[in-house]
Amino acid sequence: MPTLTAAPGASPDFAYALNAQVWRAGELGSASLQTLPTGYVALDTVLPGDGWPQGALIEILQPQAGVHEWGLAAPALAALQVEAPGGLTVLVGAPWLPFGPALGARQLNMQRLLSVQGKLGDAPSLLWATREALQCADVHSVLAWLPDARSAHLRRLQIAAHAHNKLLFVFRPPRAQQESSPAPLRLLAEGTVNEAGNLLVHVLKRRGPPLAAPVLLDTRPARLSALLAASRERARQKREELAPILLPSLVSLPVTSPRSPIHALLDRIAHLDHH
CATH class of the missing domain: 3.40.50.300 (P-loop containing nucleotide triphosphate hydrolases)
Structure with missing residues (x-):
């Protein structure tokens, strides 16, 4: 790239301003x-x-x-x-x-x-x-x-x-x-x-x-962002409440069809994640 230089005798301030424009x-x-x-x-x-x-x-x-x-x-x-x-x-x-x-x-x-x-x-x-x-x-x-x-x-x-x-x-x-x-x-x-x-x-x-x-x-407006954050926090709390109660009772059940209790639980958790 070509270099721009000030004319001989130019003040330092002018030389600085010239290079600042490049x-x-x-x-x-x-x-x-x-x-x-x-x-x-x-x-x-x-x-x-x-x-x-x-x-x-x-x-x-x-x-x-x-x-x-x-x-x-x-x-x-x-x-x-x-x-x-x-x-x-x-x-x-x-x-x-x-x-x-x-x-x-x-x-x-x-x-x-x-x-x-x-x-x-x-x-x-x-x-x-x-x-x-x-x-x-x-x-x-x-x-x-x-x-x-x-x-x-x-x-x-x-x-x-x-x-x-x-x-x-x-x-x-x-x-x-x-x-x-x-x-x-x-x-x-x-x-x-x-x-x-x-x-x-x-x-x-x-x-x-x-x-x-x-x-x-x-x-998003600040109030809407706060409402969405609160909704996500409620969903997280519900997941934490459901997991210890339902998972131990369902872990030993066979997964025989999409209508099994395990599938129903996973669907419910996914629904909470979506919201």
Whole structure:
């Protein structure tokens, strides 16, 4: 790699600043834009600048629209509402109308959300609405569901987000992964069943080396996570109570059919594990 050097006689501070601007592809890039914490330490760690870039297009691919995007974006949006209480979050082409109690549980103020709906399949109208929202002074963030957008469309949105310093999320289906994108940050979000989390985030594109493994996040509201943890603890306690009582009396019985007592006990324990 070529080495940049300051001109003879240049001050040490200038030479340091010059080298600080050099990004090596094997390293995680520093943020050239202002960033917002995502609300998830594990995700912040793998993103340039430790958060969502503000003034740039963040492209999120997901198999099913309307399932995981709020869990992923809500912490940053809630922080923006606290920082700029008069600002608006604009939703363009959302697949479902926002459900107030669920978003309230994520600390979002529904009175500061504006939803723009277009006709089914009318991609140009949705793109126009997204650009207009980015240019509005009262808007601090835009979430747009644009399954049919192309690279040229996204480039215009990237330019608008940068020009007006807005937080912009664009949601698209996984098939878009095969297409080029001007987004500096591109993620693939997939749901999973795991006690430690419910969302796998694959970092497809960032200013840095490829990420070998996805990041596991628990994007469920805190109260729901607590209820699930309590349910698992009750199931564990029931298993411990059942085992000493039933196993000694059943261990000597033959396993003759799927309807045997042992099979019934195993089915019951499996049912507890499932819940």
